[in-house]
Amino acid sequence: MDMHLHTPASADYQEKTATYLDILRLAETRGLDIISFADHNTVNGYQMMLNEIDQLAYLEELGRAEPDESRRLADYRRLLDKILLVRGFEFTATFGFHILGYFAPDTPIRKLEHVLMDLNVPFEAMERGSSDVGASADVLTAYEVIREAGGIAVAAHANSSNGVAMRGMDFGGQTRIAYTQSEFLNALEVTDLEKRGRYTTARFFDGSKPGYRRPMRCIQGSDAHRLTVNPTKQKELGIGDRVTEILMAECSFEALQRVFESNDLSLTRPFRSSRDPYDHIYAAREEGETIVQSFHPSMARKGGDLHRVIADICAFANTNGGTVYIGASPDPKEKPVGVTRVSSSIDTLYAEIDQRIAPHLDVTIDAQTSQSKAVIRVQIPHGTDVPYAIDDNNIYIRDEAETTMAVRDEIVRLVRGDSVRDPEAPPRDKTKREPTPPEPPKAPPPSSGETEPPRTGVEVVGTEKRRGTQYHMMRDLRNNNIIHNVTRSSARRLWHYAITETEDNTFDTRKVEWDGPCGLVKRYKRAGAIRHDLAQRVKDKAGKEQIRIYYGVTEDGMHGPWGAFISEDDAPEDE
Numbered sequence: 001m002d003m004h005l006h007t008p009a010s011a012d013y014q015e016k017t018a019t020y021l022d023i024l025r026l027a028e029t030r031g032l033d034i035i036s037f038a039d040h041n042t043v044n045g046y047q048m049m050l051n052e053i054d055q056l057a058y059l060e061e062l063g064r065a066e067p068d069e070s071r072r073l074a075d076y077r078r079l080l081d082k083i084l085l086v087r088g089f090e091f092t093a094t095f096g097f098h099i100l101g102y103f104a105p106d107t108p109i110r111k112l113e114h115v116l117m118d119l120n121v122p123f124e125a126m127e128r129g130s131s132d133v134g135a136s137a138d139v140l141t142a143y144e145v146i147r148e149a150g151g152i153a154v155a156a157h158a159n160s161s162n163g164v165a166m167r168g169m170d171f172g173g174q175t176r177i178a179y180t181q182s183e184f185l186n187a188l189e190v191t192d193l194e195k196r197g198r199y200t201t202a203r204f205f206d207g208s209k210p211g212y213r214r215p216m217r218c219i220q221g222s223d224a225h226r227l228t229v230n231p232t233k234q235k236e237l238g239i240g241d242r243v244t245e246i247l248m249a250e251c252s253f254e255a256l257q258r259v260f261e262s263n264d265l266s267l268t269r270p271f272r273s274s275r276d277p278y279d280h281i282y283a284a285r286e287e288g289e290t291i292v293q294s295f296h297p298s299m300a301r302k303g304g305d306l307h308r309v310i311a312d313i314c315a316f317a318n319t320n321g322g323t324v325y326i327g328a329s330p331d332p333k334e335k336p337v338g339v340t341r342v343s344s345s346i347d348t349l350y351a352e353i354d355q356r357i358a359p360h361l362d363v364t365i366d367a368q369t370s371q372s373k374a375v376i377r378v379q380i381p382h383g384t385d386v387p388y389a390i391d392d393n394n395i396y397i398r399d400e401a402e403t404t405m406a407v408r409d410e411i412v413r414l415v416r417g418d419s420v421r422d423p424e425a426p427p428r429d430k431t432k433r434e435p436t437p438p439e440p441p442k443a444p445p446p447s448s449g450e451t452e453p454p455r456t457g458v459e460v461v462g463t464e465k466r467r468g469t470q471y472h473m474m475r476d477l478r479n480n481n482i483i484h485n486v487t488r489s490s491a492r493r494l495w496h497y498a499i500t501e502t503e504d505n506t507f508d509t510r511k512v513e514w515d516g517p518c519g520l521v522k523r524y525k526r527a528g529a530i531r532h533d534l535a536q537r538v539k540d541k542a543g544k545e546q547i548r549i550y551y552g553v554t555e556d557g558m559h560g561p562w563g564a565f566i567s568e569d570d571a572p573e574d575e
Helices: 020-029 044-062 067-082 109-118 123-128 139-148 173-181 253-260 280-287 305-318 342-356 408-416 493-503 560-565
Strands: 002-005 034-037 084-092 098-103 152-155 187-189 244-246 268-270 293-296 322-326 364-370 373-380 394-399 402-405 458-466 469-476 481-486 513-515 518-526 529-539 545-553
Touching (some): 002 020, 002 084, 002 098, 020 342, 020 364, 044 109, 098 139, 139 173, 280 364, 305 342, 305 373, 305 394, 342 364, 342 373, 493 545, 513 560, 518 560
Antiparallel strands (some): 084 098, 098 152, 244 268, 322 373, 364 373, 458 469, 469 481, 513 518
């Protein structure tokens, strides 16, 4: 739990453009189960959030909600169902001491405002969320008023500025005892809970000191006045940067209150993961860019980063579906740069997809954490209405680890539905597409006992020369699709490589490492991935032996006998 989060309702909040949905989304990203908005002498943050939710729900009821409004409402509902949002405030008592009050999530806002009024908070300070309130109630009165209203009373950052432990002060012994030992005080919030030694706050208040015989529960919170930690002032923490772990039978305010009223101090502790949590984004980066995942450090419009993200989304929809990660490069050795404006970035992505990709494409966008950085994840299904196009006429597909513009034959196959490889999908009604184009040639079926070709890479299956230019037929080994009229100048990277090798006639059967009918022509590294050029002896219908060559085959496409050529040794970088 992180029970000390400020919002734009506090006058000293550092990011006024942040939204309440930003805070909830980031709390989810940081793995928090319980949070509380603890604004200075106000509960306006809760009211503003509730007003927004009510307005979105009203638009939904009228059937007038825009897609982004419907998504925001759905996100609010999901997050508030998942995270326990405890209502609260940070009250400034006489002489500037700060007291936290926590109340049940269904406590009426009006009731909390009355509690603040009972504590003599001026109306102006309540409206501004100011920590400067003048002559308010004293500390002991605040504890009692909060408890009598059904709340939990906690002394905020007790060991630091505005804290009731009065660290660094040479006076106030009896006052300090009263402020920290009151029967109405549930806990001390401290900033040194992670530290060890004789002089820590938790050690001082463990019941062993004369005059301080009541052991006090010590917890910690971020006191975040911003979404993420200030990169230039590391002491200005963000959401979830200082967290308490609490042991409860259920995630409810009643269970929370029972813990705070308990004498069992072992039920709370500073959060320390017993092991590093599994970082699935790091694991994905170790795998690298593939036909179903890509990585982008940035989605800035300047420089075309955002367009490249949208192109990947379009390509995945037209191919196998996939996932786009934003805020991290594909190199796991590089620390993720992260995304600072998570909520606004998610909204921007939804808007760009809605406006630029046609037909409508439903994607899921959320934020994950990798190496303490927020990374946006876009999950794209395989489209049910291919081809999808950007700005009406730019059609992209995914080819291994690259996104490329589709060529004519690929567009034809998308329209015909041949690229849909879902065995559960119902057959298309081809009677609505007259006349039906002729089937492109498929790979020759293997003879009895003959090894099937690899399942990745490309093969040049035919070449025709017209007016001095060679036009090739290329087979995509992932799906056996045939693409016609590919030239060296129009080909993509892997295809360009295969065509160059073919036109330059580089194949030499004497240099092939044969293992029966299967052979290794060359093993090399390209774009960070180990690839293989492979050869296979086959017989045509007349019984004459031929050699087929497969270019750029990755390890995941080398099944059966082809696996004999997989090596753990490094490979030279291809030029």
